Amino acid sequence: MDSFEAATQFSQILRNLTPAVQNLTRAAHFALKHSDSEDYLFPSILDILNDPSVELNTKSTVFQFIEVLINESFYYSRQPKFNYPYIQNLKTSLPKIMLAVLPTTSNTNIYNVYTSLKNLSKHFKVDCCEFVERFNLDSLTDEDRAHIDQDIPFPEIRLEDSGEDPLVESWGLLLRKKKQSQYERLRLLKHSEVSRDTVEEQDLFSLRDKNDKAGELLSKRQIISRMEDDREAHKRSKENLWVVLRPKDVNFITEEEFLKHYWSKTHAMTKKQEDAFLETVEELNKLVAGSYKDKQF
Template sequence: MADPFEVRMRFTNQLRQLNASVTSAQKAAQYALKYRDMAEDLHSCILEQLERNNMNTRANIMYFIEHFLDMAHRDGHADYVRMMQRDIIRVVDAVAPDDGSGAANVKVARKVLQALQHKSFLEAQAVSEIEEVLKDRDTAAQDLALSSSPTNGDALGDMPPSQTILAPRKSNAPPKLDRKQVEQRIEEDRERHKRLRENIWAVPQGEYAELDKLWEETSDLGDDDERMLAEEWAEWQLAHQNSCPHRRARATEAEAAAREKAANGKHSR
């Protein structure tokens, strides 16, 4: 039997090393599923790392949760899904706290919540209530950013020298990220957007899967569609006939033959 402390430490390190790649998320998820007998302990690791790490790591863990629940559901490990449903509010509070430090993670939390709802891991009512809170936090973070910057009337530079020295420099603005964290977040977001575009253009598996997808996405055929098809077919035939001299000559000969045949038919009558 594996040592519980060692399993916990290794899983913690994997959570800290998560990045935008699917491979890192799958590796950590497979490790947690392998030691599912310690599910409660490993679930607590996820919560602790969400509450202790920086904004980028919390975003990576939030994306990881979606992959993790997918794999747990496919393998029939409902305990992980149940525990995440129970603690989803705590998870969102850690990813995008109300102090403004996780304002950049509001969209991340909202996107993952919608994905979990779409996959029936979360109820629609619960997601709607959490999104209302996230909306307020996003607005509050923007207001805080605006109020923390000096304005024309409140700037310290407009005060007399004595008041400038005595003026307290208190600010409730969240701590700024260093340059390394900002660059890391930009690179990871770029990688996620690239993978999203790949998923959009991915061809479904199965012999007729792509045809079925096009059939479902196509609207019902109406009179306007039939008229448009007839017009486009006539235009194509005209363009095809005029594409080269040989086709034009054959079309002219066929038209002349048709007229001559029609004239001979009239005379025979």
């Protein structure tokens, strides 16, 4: 397959991407397999994000794909054959990519982006504790509140060339986006009329009209499929809690697993934990005793 063919196929894959882990990983592996055509493949990612006809849902999925791709690229690069493909390009364009996934006032993807950004920070060894904390706080200032009272829309968020590390810059953008969504919500609460009539589903969820082609709002089908997708993404995020990586070439359990998942994870119980533990065991013992026919203890 030549570079051009690879790029066309890759573009097709991205357009049909679903957030199932397998699907994301397959796409990432395709990209890595053709990493010598990175110069052709990478722009396909940007193209799809900048294409106004592509649904926001798909863009969110592409963002999750980017996370998986970076993840896999780091993993592949343990072999000498690979030299961290895509990573530099993706990192540099990250702020731009983020704004494409979170366009203007449409912040439906904000939580997914936040989760991905958190994971990415680990790879790039960026300490994101402070950002995470700020993300979860109410960040509106008195000045903002005054503006809300005057019903002034939140200023548009644009890219500024701050010369910062692109990841840190992305965090900055995300925090402003978060603030924007808090701001706009309050503004909406303050300045819109309370409706006492029956509200149609269409209006209640601001569903997209069939004739509306602009793509700012989501259709009912899109919302439902998005709920499915988010459920999938949530499952994936939970997976990180239990995944155990084991070497391929060893056919039994290894000391590394013991060290990482048992010895380092387990700590002696506190008094309180211990009491709770003993209580649980006592309850369990009753079940155990009832299991045998003869008296054991």
